[in-house]
Amino acid sequence: xxxxxxxxxxxxxxxxxxxxxxxxxxxxxxxxxxxxxxxxxxxxxxxxxxxxxxxxxxxxxxxxxxxxxxxxxxxxxxxxxxxxxxxxxxxxxxxxxxxxxxxxxxxxxxxxxxxxxxxxxxxxxxxxxxxxxxxxxxxxxxxxxxxxxxxxxxxxxxxxxxxxxxxxxxxxxxxxxxxxxxxxxxxxxxxxxxxxxxxxxxxxxxxxxxxxxxxxxxxxxxxxxxxxxxxxxxxxxxxxxxxxxxxxxxxxxxxxxxxxxxxxxxxx
Numbered sequence: 626x627x628x629x630x631x632x633x634x635x636x637x638x639x640x641x642x643x644x645x646x647x648x649x650x651x652x653x654x655x656x657x658x659x660x661x662x663x664x665x666x667x668x669x670x671x672x673x674x675x676x677x678x679x680x681x682x683x684x685x686x687x688x689x690x691x692x693x694x695x696x697x698x699x700x701x702x703x704x705x706x707x708x709x710x711x712x713x714x715x716x717x718x719x720x721x722x723x724x725x726x727x728x729x730x731x732x733x734x735x736x737x738x739x740x741x742x743x744x745x746x747x748x749x750x751x752x753x754x755x756x757x758x759x760x761x762x763x764x765x766x767x768x769x770x771x772x773x774x775x776x777x778x779x780x781x782x783x784x785x786x787x788x789x790x791x792x793x794x795x796x797x798x799x800x801x802x803x804x805x806x807x808x809x810x811x812x813x814x815x816x817x818x819x820x821x822x823x824x825x826x827x828x829x830x831x832x833x834x835x836x837x838x839x840x841x842x843x844x845x846x847x848x849x850x851x852x853x854x855x856x857x858x859x860x861x862x863x864x865x866x867x868x869x870x871x872x873x874x875x876x877x878x879x880x881x882x883x884x885x886x887x888x889x890x891x892x893x
Contacts (some may be wrong), residue, residue, distance in 0.1 A: 627708065628651060628710065629709075632713065633668065633715040634655035635663050636816065637818055637835045639713070640858060641838070642713050645840055646711065649843075651676065660682035664680045666680075677707075681697050685742035692745075698736075709753050710759055710762065714764070716823075719735055719778055739787075747763060754804050761879070763792075774877075776874050786815065809861060809865040811833075811839075811855050812855075812859040837855070
């Protein structure tokens with residue numbers, strides 16, 4: 626039986642990707658820090674779709690916990706006689722504020738989760754996918770900020786740029802294998818990420834729902850798209866990369882501030 630491992634599955638895009646894959650009949654291994662939310666989702670999806678769903682609590686930004694995760698995954702797969710055919714690297718974090726005003730420890734956590742964890746899990750997945758020789762799917766949730774360098778999101782934007790380039794290289798290196806690699810680059814999405822990033826929504830222009838984005842991203846993964854931007858307005862926004870750098874930065878900062886504002890109580 627095919628199994629999908631999904632990180633950041635307790636809410637937002639990750640939760641809705643879990644729903645999409647469960648509806649397609651995949652068994653699930655759901656990973657996030659909040660075990661109680663994972664357990665509730667796992668029970669719901671197992672009952673609704675007749676699949677096996679396992680919740681594994683893990684702080685992916687912690688090197689020790691990250692290193693032990695695949696041991697738990699392998700134990701789960703062996704228990705159900707499954708193979709891991711899909712990895713969704715969805716877990717990510719960021720904070721919306723000028724770089725110099727942010728706490729260095731928080732910035733390091735962004736890098737640990739958005740880059741180190743994603744890289745480590747991708748390596749483990751590819752090893753296992755190549756060993757069993759079946760078609761495999763690797764979906765990395767990047768961001769439109771990984772295509773358009775976004776003011777007040779310096780580290781987040783840089784880490785998501787890493788995810789995009791990393792995915793493109795993997796696609797090339799795995800071109801003769803049955804493993805497909807996709808980087809999805811959504812723009813604004815109505816998820817708890819906004820609150821965690823210290824933002825509140827002022828105007829929902831161009832902001833998509835997690836369910837909309839999840840379906841589009843899963844469809845893009847199965848279609849074999851390498852870099853995918855969901856949403857017409859987001860696709861149009863990519864063309865601002867053709868503008869002079871300073872003008873592009875000004876437009877991105879202005880357009881962001883039309884939709885969101887900083888929470889007065891926001892902190893890491």
